[in-house]
Amino acid sequence: MAALREGLGRARLVTLLGPGGAGKTRLSQETAEAAADAWPDGVWLAELAPVDDPDTVPEAVLTALGARETVLRGAGAEELRATDRTAADPLVRLTEHCAPRRMLLLLDNCEHVVGAAAALTDHLLTHCPQLAVLATSREPLGVPGEFVRPVEPLPxxxxxxxxxxxxxxxxxxxxxxxxxxxxxxxxxxxxxxxxxxxxxxxxxxxxxxxxxxxxxxxxxxxxxxxxxxxxxxxxxxxxxxxxxDWSWDLLDAAERAVLRRLSVFAGGCSLAAAEEVCALPAGPGGPAVDSLDVAALLGSLVDKSLVVAAPGEDGEMRYRLLETVGEYAVERLKEAGERDAAERHHLVHFRELARTTGPTMRGSGQRAAIAVIQREYENLRTAHRHAVAARDEHEALCLVLSLSWYWMLRDLRSDARQWAEAAASLGPDPFARPGVRAPSLPEQAIDRPPPWDDDQLAEARRGAALIQVASVDDAISQWSDAEGQKRLRIVADAYRPGQPQTCRMPGAFWMYAVMLTGDMDRTREALDETVRASRAHGYEWELASALQLRANFLAGHSGQADLARADADESLEIFTRHDDDWGRAEALASRGEANERTGHFPEALDDYAAAVDYARKIGARSQVALLRARYAGPLAELGRLPEAEAVLREVVEEDRPPSPESVAIARMHLAFVLGAQGRPAEAREQVDLISAHLTFGDVAVFDGFVYGVLSWLDNLEGGHASALGNALMALGCSREPLSAMIAPQMTSAHLTAIARALAGLAAEGATGPGAYADAARLLGLQAALLPPRHVPTTVERRNLAEAEEAARARLDEAAYTRAYEQGGSLTLDEATALAEAYRPTPPPT
CATH class of the missing domain: 1.10.8 (Helicase, Ruva Protein; domain 3)
Incomplete structure (x- = not known):
């Protein structure tokens, strides 16, 4: 209100502008009451809502000025009543009355007679130098010197x-x-x-x-x-x-047509989108609207307070309907019989936006493209719903394939899965039968808009299915049973390594199916062929991506760390040349892991820190969380445990946590850091939180880590029976093919924990003295199973030293060496059976 009073002090005409029901009348009257002392000849209200003939506006105002019940503050009503109302034209009499007076005139509800109200106001302000006018309207009066004050919805x-x-x-x-x-x-x-x-x-x-x-x-x-x-x-x-209804009735036919068609948008729209979607030929429901006229009609609707205009993050104006106006416009769109046509125009516009923007998310246009898709995401959702509702498979698939990389960058796996499943439901399953091989297709389906030929459509269907493979929340769990593995083999067999479409998105997701089968040799072959084919086809960005993926695969195997670093360096060079932030972050992360696995901890810290910076630039929150969790690993190895703890706590305590998996991994790191600082109870709290937020017991790879942490904590606290049980569970998980491929060193770590538990049980008298020799045998096997050139972590070294010390407690050097050497020739099955024999028998129930 203070701003409004200030406006009245600066301008002689102030118009309160806003949609119906915004409170313009109440605000104008309260403002006039508060400012009444500044107007010695009174503040007067003229209600124009009942006026249906523009020619009678001057007479209506004159009548209001002469009627005592309409005066808000002031004197002179009796004087006006004495005026001879038949003596002259109402405009003349009104001018003669107002000219010598210092007064404020409220013109309420001008929108339906806005032209007449504007003409009257202009005339009075010209001939009455001490008069000021406060008007309320749903559109500006358009009088020179008008100060427009929007009445915004209440905060x-x-x-x-x-x-x-x-x-x-x-x-x-x-x-x-x-x-x-x-x-x-x-x-x-x-x-x-x-x-x-x-x-x-x-x-x-x-x-x-x-x-x-x-x-x-x-x-x-x-x-x-x-x-x-x-x-x-x-x-x-x-x-x-x-x-x-009142606002609708004041619109002409073309304005109504644009307003009702705007209702198909969600989250607002740009001018270009409005021009394309709202321009329709004439039909039973209304006139033709040319795209060149949409801007002017949109401006008129903004003036009439039916469309809200505001600059977007990119500085361009965006237009939206208030929800109430939008609901009303939807009804009118249905009544006009234009809903199908408007939705089709909307679908085509946003399909093209996605199709042309999606590829630019790889390279220097990455951040700008992400911003475009993020800004129009609700419209893209709506377009996809239109496509699915119309059972238009081509359009639905095109949207899914175009947005697949955006979902990857933003970690929107649930959206990817749901959209891909909805699109896939419109056609046959491309992987329903084994043995069906996809032909080599250098051209991507989205290189041109739908409709597509048979080969493009078939590849698009395969692409949507691959997106589902890559976007399952608990992917490892989903594909670990017999049915899941069967499906993965069909998918993996559908392509030959090195086909053009397997180098490019979304066909590159095929690699996930190969990896999830747990076949290490096949995965390596597929990675090598993808690198080779990308070079041969001249796919530079795809080459960088394939090199990064191979580096990530090799970095987990200490013997391959030098190759991993070389791949990561080449990948980083290409991504840097293409100015791709996501790629730089991933390449640096792969190099950081290779450095970490080979004991180059300061270098790993630098790589992870740089990767975090790049991931932040594109708003990849889950990627940032994972990278920060990995950053804590070298910190811990360098003995900077409090720093590592602080970093990890920031990740797990974020107000808006990223994906559950990234938080779980951070909690796992935090449990190790806390345990290493002698705080096992706090470490267990982190493990409990992991179990509460993930499907614990279904994901073999992750369960191996969880049970491994629990067995380590048990041994730290002297709970050797529990440590044995948890370590045996962890060992079983680590024997799964995928686990062995991802973390080949974990089998040795779990055998070490079992050996420590056996020696501890023997020391307690819970087993016979033979447990010491068996502990030594398991330590011999763990050494034999360690990956080549493996660099143990601080925790691994400490656990191994404690296990060796415990096993040697009752064995002389010769007995220990003999048992240790025997263990090197054991099979894992034999070692597991040996340890199982010491598991305490549960009491009868």
Whole structure:
């Protein structure tokens, strides 16, 4: 209100602009009352809503000035009543009255006679030098010197306060913060009603019969719900529909056509999108609208407060409908019979936006492309729903393939899976039968828009299925059973390594199927062939991606670390040349792991830190979390345990945590760091939190780590029986092919834990003295199974030293050496059976 009073001090015409129900009339009257002392000849209200003939506007204002009941503040009503109303033209008499006076005139509800109101205001301001006008309207008057003051919807706190006040009047004792559920429902009501005071007051009136949650759940049918307002207000303000009907009736046919077509957008739109979607030929429901006319019509709707215009993050204006106006426009679109056509235009526009923007997310345009897709994501969702509802397989698949890399970068696996499944449901399963080989296709399906030929469509179907393979939340669990492995083999066999489409997205996701089979030799062959083929086809970005993936695979095997570093360096050079932030982050991470596995910890820290910076630039939150967790590893190896703990706690305690998997990995690292600092109870808390947020017991690879941590903590605390059980569980998990491929050193680590547990049980008298020799045998096997040139971590070295010391406690050097050498020739099955014999028998139930 203070800003409005200041505006009246600077300009002689101030127009309060806003949609119906925004509270313009109330604000104008309260402002006029507060400023009345500045107008010695009074503040006068002229209500123009009842005026239906523009020619009678001057007479209506004159009548208002002469009627005592309309005066807000001031004197002179009797003088006006004495005026001979038949003596002259109303405009002349009105001018003669206002010219010598210092007064404020309120012109309320000008929108339906805006031309006449503008002409009258311009005339009076020209001939009455001490007169000021405060107008309310849904569009500007367009008079020179006009100061337009938008009346924005109420911000959340004020909207909630209004609902609380009106709700308490409707139902004694009502409070918006009565409990958590009530608070959430009230916030939803205010948000979905766009903070419009009239709509909120109508909702509050319904509290006599409904609770807030019931009201919120019924807002999809708001025009039936929000009726029966105050009987003392104008009829067009007594129901929500009447408010919007009033605005609709003031539009011409072309404005109505654009307004109703705008309802197909979600989250607003750009001018270019509006021009393409809202331009339709003439039909039963309305006139033709040329795309060149859309901008002017859109501007008119903005002026009439039916469309909200605001600059987007890129600086371009975006246009949106308030939710209430949008619901109304949807009804009108259906009535006009234009819904299918408008939705089709919307689908084609946003399919093309996705199809042309998706490829630019690889390279220097990455950040800009991410911003475009993020800004239009709700529209893209809506376009996909239109495609699926219309059972248009080509369009749905095109959207899925175009957005696959965006989902990868933003870690939106659930979206990827759901969209891909919906698109796949429109056609046959491309991997239903084994033995079907895909032909080599240098051209990608999305290189040109739908409709596609048979080969492109078949490849698009395979692409959608591959996206599903790569985007399952618990991917390892999903594909670890017999049925899952059968499916993976069919997918893996559908392509030959080195085919063009397996080098490029989304066909490159085929590599996930190969990896998830756990066949190390086949995975290495596929990676090598993908690198070779990318070079041969001249796919530079794809070559960098293949090199990075191979580096990541090799980095987990200490004997291959030098090759991993070479691949990572070449990948980093290419990604840097292409200015690709995601690629640089991944290449640096692979090099960091290779450095970490070979004991080059300072270099690994530098690599991980640089990778984090690049991942942050593109907003890849899960990637950042994983990289920071990995950064803590070299810190711990360098003895900087408090620093490592601080980094990991920041990751796990974020207000908006990234993916559950990245947090779980950070918690795993944190458990090791806490245990290494002599705080096993706190370490167990982290393991418990992992179990609470992941499907513990279903993912063999991850379960191997979890059981391994538990057995380590058990041994630290002297719980050797429990340590034995957990270590045997971990050993079983580590024998799965995929586990062995990802973490080949873990089998040795689990054997060390078992050896420590056996020696501990023997020392306690829980087993015979033979357990010492068996512990030595298991230590001999763990040494034989260690990957070549493996560099043990601090924890591994400590565990091994403690296990050796415990095993030697009752064995002389010759006995220990003899048992140790015997262990080197054991099989894993024999070692497992040996350890199982010491597992305590559970008591009868």
């Amino acid at each position: 959340d706190p004020m909207a909630l306060r209004l609902l609380a006040e009106r709700g308490a009047a409707a139902r004694a004792g009502f409070r918006t913060d009565a409990d958590e559920a009530t608070a959430a429902a009230c916030a939803e009501i205010c948000r979905r009603l766009d903070g419009l005071p009239l709509a909120i007051e109508l909702a509050a009136a319904r509290l006599r019969m409904l609770n807030p949650r019931q009201i919120a759940d019924r807002l999809d049918d708001r025009f039936r719900l929000l009726t029966n307002g105050s009987r003392t207000v104008l009829p067009r303000q007594q129901t929500l529909r009447a408010v919007v």
